[in-house]
Amino acid sequence: MTTCTTMRSAVMLSAGLFLAGSLMLAFAEFTGWAVPASQLALLLVLGAAVTLVVAVLIALWPGNARRLTECLH
Template sequence: MITCHTMRAAVILSATLFVSGTLLLLLAETTGLMVPTAHTALLLVFTGVLTLAVAFAIAVLPGNAQRLGNCLH
């Protein structure tokens, strides 16, 4: 069951993954381990975007949209 708390957690997880991937990419450019670090950073960024896309897709479903409309922002 999707609740306001679950959607908030999904958005926070997505933002955390995206920011950590971006910071890891910046770190990868300054270290000698460019390829493995850059791949990990890219995976983190894509996972963050995918998490946000799934949360959005779940939120716009008809039954969930009505339930989530009552959330306090």
């Protein structure tokens, strides 16, 4: 069941993954582990995008859209 709390959690998870990916990319630039760190950064950023897209698709589903209109923003 989709609730306001789960949607907020999905958005916060996406933001956290994006922030971790950005920090990992900065880490990759300044260390000798450029290739593994940049690959991990790419996976984190892409994971953030996928998480956000899935959250939007779930929110747009007809039954969930009605339930989520009652959320306080």
